[in-house]
Amino acid sequence: MDSRKRLVESGKELFSQFGYEGTSTAAIARQAKSAESQITRHFGNKMGLLDAVFEESWEPLLEAAKKGASTASTGREAVLAALVELMTKLSTESNIATILFLEDRRFSEGGGRIKTSRGMVELTRLIRSLILQGQRDHSLDLRVNDAALAAAILGSAEAIIRDRAIAARAGRSCEYSYGDATSVFEFLLRVP
Amino acid sequence: MNAGKTLFARHGYEQASTASIARAALTSESQLVRYFGGKAGLLEAIFNSSWKPLLEKIQGTVESSPDARESMVGVLSKVIASFAEDHDLAFLFLFEARRPRGAGPEVFLSQGLREFTELLCAIIRRGQKDGSFFSELSDSAVAAALIGAAEGMIRERLIAERSGKPNPFSEREIRRVFSAMLTGLAMPVPASAHAVTIKGG
Numbered sequence: 001m002d003s004r005k006r007l008v009e010s011g012k013e014l015f016s017q018f019g020y021e022g023t024s025t026a027a028i029a030r031q032a033k034s035a036e037s038q039i040t041r042h043f044g045n046k047m048g049l050l051d052a053v054f055e056e057s058w059e060p061l062l063e064a065a066k067k068g069a070s071t072a073s074t075g076r077e078a079v080l081a082a083l084v085e086l087m088t089k090l091s092t093e094s095n096i097a098t099i100l101f102l103e104d105r106r107f108s109e110g111g112g113r114i115k116t117s118r119g120m121v122e123l124t125r126l127i128r129s130l131i132l133q134g135q136r137d138h139s140l141d142l143r144v145n146d147a148a149l150a151a152a153i154l155g156s157a158e159a160i161i162r163d164r165a166i167a168a169r170a171g172r173s174c175e176y177s178y179g180d181a182t183s184v185f186e187f188l189l190r191v192p
Numbered sequence: 193m194n195a196g197k198t199l200f201a202r203h204g205y206e207q208a209s210t211a212s213i214a215r216a217a218l219t220s221e222s223q224l225v226r227y228f229g230g231k232a233g234l235l236e237a238i239f240n241s242s243w244k245p246l247l248e249k250i251q252g253t254v255e256s257s258p259d260a261r262e263s264m265v266g267v268l269s270k271v272i273a274s275f276a277e278d279h280d281l282a283f284l285f286l287f288e289a290r291r292p293r294g295a296g297p298e299v300f301l302s303q304g305l306r307e308f309t310e311l312l313c314a315i316i317r318r319g320q321k322d323g324s325f326f327s328e329l330s331d332s333a334v335a336a337a338l339i340g341a342a343e344g345m346i347r348e349r350l351i352a353e354r355s356g357k358p359n360p361f362s363e364r365e366i367r368r369v370f371s372a373m374l375t376g377l378a379m380p381v382p383a384s385a386h387a388v389t390i391k392g393g
Contacts, residue, residue: 019292021206102292102299105351107204114287114351144372145365148345152369155344156337162290163336169297180330184337187326190376 004042006032008056011049016095020050020103047109051117054104057096058119064089065126075134076189079127083157084182086123090161091178094168101162127154134189141191156188193241196234201280205235205288232293236302239289242281243304246274250311260319261374267312268342268370272363275346286347309335325377334377341373342366 001009010032014023025046029036043049068085072078090097100119108115128150134140140149160181167174195217199208210231214221228234253266275282292299312335319325325334345366352360 017297019294021291021293022295098292098299102290105287105347107207107287109207112202112204113354116351141372144369145361147348148361148365148369149372151344151348151360152341152366152373153344155340155342155347157340158344159336159340160333162340166290166299166301169292169299176330176333176336180333181336184329184333184377187329187376187379188337188341188373190379 003032003034003038007034007039007042007049008052011053012057012095012099015050015053015103016098020046020099020106025049045109047106047115050103050106053099054117054119057100058117058122061086061089061100062119062122062126065123069126069130074137074139075130075132076139076191078130079134079140079153079189080185082126082130083153083185087157087161087178087182091164094165097161097165098169101158101165124150124154139191140189153185153188156185160184193234193238197238197242197280197284200235200238200288201283205231205291210234235284235288236300238284239302239304242278242284243302243308246270247304247307247311249274250308254311254315259322260315260324261378263315264312264319264324264338264374265367265371267315268367271342272346272366282346282350286343286350309339312339319378323378324374326380329377338370338373342370345369 007028010028011023014028014031017023023046025036025039028046028049029039032038039046039049043052064085065082068081069078072081090100100117104117104120105114107113128146131140131146131149131153135142135146164174164178164181196208196213199213199216202208208231210221210224213231213234214224217224224230224234228237249270250267253270254263257263257266275285289305290299290301294300309332313331316325316331316334320327320329320331345361348360352358
């Protein structure tokens, strides 16, 4: 493995273990048997490394979500399939879930803006396009704003993924089962 | 605490230094450590003191609502109103409340957030008796989904605001989505039960 790859792997491991804030670039370099100067070279800084971790972790998840959506016959079912795919993949990977859903949307350096990872933005875009599809094929309510609905339904999935990751990290089981969570989704998106 | 709240909400928890907070509060870092133990303690104190009045307002709404659905809509309104009144609070609650911090793997959640979640679960259980919520669903899973939905929509608006972009959707549209979701959660038979297994797994 080249040093870039090792640094991303180590970043993933340490960020998920100690949190982004609690991990130093020195510790990441040490773990990767590399040097801090290599982090600067490849990623600019710690935030840049976090971005690379996001990129790599989102890739297979986005693919799974898209694949799930492509098998559905209506827009509504596509939204559900994409989210259920995502939740299924992450239900056994609390480390990745922790990084993707507890460390994203950070205050940017200096600017005070909120920085969202590209993967999260792409997921939001995917869900929104599926919602529009659902509104066209009448499997979803036309009267609701598509951007608001995308933010809401994705927020729901996030909350569930997050709850489960937080419980797993504390060594306890979540108050509700995975099946409980997915069935709630079936109810959230219904055309009256 | 006021200085901490402002600076955490403006620059983020990580990037706001205790030195700059002490300076803004016209005091010294040693005083900050004396009162709060450090930056983490200060954030916790801010969360605790901010949740208290909000929880009281919410409790009032819940008690005066005729049914669980009205309660839930009332809770959303109170949260939106409080965030509109206090922007710094909105940023702290939505971007700094669940970060992995500290030595252990456990993610620290403020007492207020846990009480809020409990309160929503109680509303849902009440709704499962009065017909506002379908009784077969897990109360904590429904609470998580509704909290997430509200957070997701409010957060999109805050992110746009910070980037100087126009609001992606209005408060009215937030309410409409939320109420469509509540309607879905009250209906007993899912529209397409084959897509997702109920109570499986």
